Amino acid sequence: MKVTVSRFTPESGEWTETYDVAVLEGARILNVLDAIHDTVDATLAYRSCCRAGQCGSCAVRVNGEPVLACQKEAHDGDVIEPLNLPRIADLVTDIAPVMAQMAWLAAGNECSFVKRSEIETIKPLRECIECYSCISACPAVEASDYTGPTVMRQEQRLNLDPRDKQDRITEAINKGLFSCTTCRKCVEVCPKNIDTPKKAVEKLRELAVRRGLSLPAHRSLAKLIEETGRSVETKETSFLDQVPDVIEPEGTPTATVGFFVGCMFNLRVIQPALDAMEVLKHNGIRVIIPKTQVCCGSPLIRTGFTGFIPELQKRNIEAFQGIDTVLTICAGCGSTLKNDYETPFRVVDITEYLVENGFKKPETKVTGSFTYHDPCHLLRGQGIAEEPRTIIKSCVTDFRDMPARCCGAGGGVKSGQPEEAAKIGAKRAEMVKTTGAETIVTVCPFCEFHLQQVTGLPVKNITTLLLEAYKKED
Ligand code: FES
Numbered sequence: 001m002k003v004t005v006s007r008f009t010p011e012s013g014e015w016t017e018t019y020d021v022a023v024l025e026g027a028r029i030l031n032v033l034d035a036i037h038d039t040v041d042a043t044l045a046y047r048s049c050c051r052a053g054q055c056g057s058c059a060v061r062v063n064g065e066p067v068l069a070c071q072k073e074a075h076d077g078d079v080i081e082p083l084n085l086p087r088i089a090d091l092v093t094d095i096a097p098v099m100a101q102m103a104w105l106a107a108g109n110e111c112s113f114v115k116r117s118e119i120e121t122i123k124p125l126r127e128c129i130e131c132y133s134c135i136s137a138c139p140a141v142e143a144s145d146y147t148g149p150t151v152m153r154q155e156q157r158l159n160l161d162p163r164d165k166q167d168r169i170t171e172a173i174n175k176g177l178f179s180c181t182t183c184r185k186c187v188e189v190c191p192k193n194i195d196t197p198k199k200a201v202e203k204l205r206e207l208a209v210r211r212g213l214s215l216p217a218h219r220s221l222a223k224l225i226e227e228t229g230r231s232v233e234t235k236e237t238s239f240l241d242q243v244p245d246v247i248e249p250e251g252t253p254t255a256t257v258g259f260f261v262g263c264m265f266n267l268r269v270i271q272p273a274l275d276a277m278e279v280l281k282h283n284g285i286r287v288i289i290p291k292t293q294v295c296c297g298s299p300l301i302r303t304g305f306t307g308f309i310p311e312l313q314k315r316n317i318e319a320f321q322g323i324d325t326v327l328t329i330c331a332g333c334g335s336t337l338k339n340d341y342e343t344p345f346r347v348v349d350i351t352e353y354l355v356e357n358g359f360k361k362p363e364t365k366v367t368g369s370f371t372y373h374d375p376c377h378l379l380r381g382q383g384i385a386e387e388p389r390t391i392i393k394s395c396v397t398d399f400r401d402m403p404a405r406c407c408g409a410g411g412g413v414k415s416g417q418p419e420e421a422a423k424i425g426a427k428r429a430e431m432v433k434t435t436g437a438e439t440i441v442t443v444c445p446f447c448e449f450h451l452q453q454v455t456g457l458p459v460k461n462i463t464t465l466l467l468e469a470y471k472k473e474d
Pocket of ligand 1: 047048049050051052053054055056057058059068069070071
């Protein structure tokens with residue numbers, strides 16, 4: 001097969017080489033690198049040790065994504081590059097600066113033992129093989145002084161260890177605890193599937209909050225939610241005040257769903273929520289809208305203010321009692337209701353629901369060029385990638401896809417660290433520009449707001465786009 005490898009020496013700088021090598025069917029990237037080294041160019045530098053996915057030393061990027069070279073199957077045309085870390089030679093990166101940030105056990109003078117139950121809690125955080133794929137892929141590392149996911153993982157691991165006597169909360173804050181956007185890219189690339197945002201970052205933030213070490217913007221937001229049940233201040237008539245308790249479609253309904261609106265769509269960007277109601281009507285779906293629903297709690301969970309969460313959970317579960325399926329149109333709300341609640345009802349994103357139930361395809365398409373931004377809380381929080389694309393392709397003539405990347409708005413970063421959010425957003429704006437699309441389509445009001453700011457382009461909610469196509473045909 002033919003592969004392209006990024007080469008580098010401190011003297012010559014960077015260049016690329018394409019190699020044609022013979023390898024057996026099912027060869028891994030590491031086998032291909034071995035073949036290049038053994039048969040074509042013995043100067044190619046790369047690392048490996050265990051060759052079994054256990055030591056982490058062989059991590060590289062293949063077609064842009066961090067992988068373990070010894071585990072990833074090679075394909076003709078693959079592009080092999082080093083991790084996004086300082087480079088020593090070819091695919092060998094300098095991991096010493098990252099290692100220097102990793103905390104080590106600081107035992108006190110008294111002898112303490114770790115209980116079995118404590119070991120079980122620590123275990124998921126101990127499985128890291130220090131390949132540093134997460135650091136390479138983290139958008140926050142690139143845009144700020146954030147030391148990275150595995151560094152936070154280690155802080156929380158030691159924080160949970162009764163033998164460790166250091167103040168790991170302050171240490172984590174100093175290493176950028178509030179810089180994580182909770183985009184979950186680190187989980188996606190982790191060969192051991194360590195859920196660092198949930199098991200380390202959010203837990204450390206929770207402890208920071210308990211010590212009064214939170215960010216002022218996050219404190220104000222938490223106060224607003226506790227006082228009003230909403231994360232956005234009321235400026236105009238809300239969505240919930242504008243709509244009836246039940247919206248009936250024309251003719252006999254094909255299904256009934258409950259509708260969870262979320263704070264942004266209820267109070268700040270109301271039109272997409274109204275458009276979603278029209279889309280459901282066009283599809284013959286009856287919608288129940290309980291007026292007692294409140295904020296899902298996502299901004300609180302991501303920033304560490306979890307004290308009020310049980311109250312919000314209780315109120316929302318009560319509001320939707322007796323309803324089988326609850327529809328969300330906000331990626332963050334959907335992800336929270338699916339992953340941070342135990343609901344007696346099924347929660348589905350509107351794109352998931354429409355595709356699953358064979359939505360009505362528009363007969364006339366909307367003109368203009370469109371691209372799609374995957375909200376992190378839809379893509380990695382709910383595993384939804386194809387459904388929005390299916391809907392967009394059904395209603396536009398010119399769809400220009402682009403790879404997913406965090407826009408920087410999540411995890412309390414836009415409110416708490418706006419400069420970092422802007423930097424991450426600028427990177428996303430470059431990607432949007434490459435597509436040449438005139439309009440961005442997305443499924444998250446936070447992404448919508450942020451992308452509008454950083455790209456200067458119109459950003460459309462997916463239901464607004466679909467309704468536009470339906471209206472064209474009408
Ligand atoms: Fe050890 Fe790949 S060589 S993980």
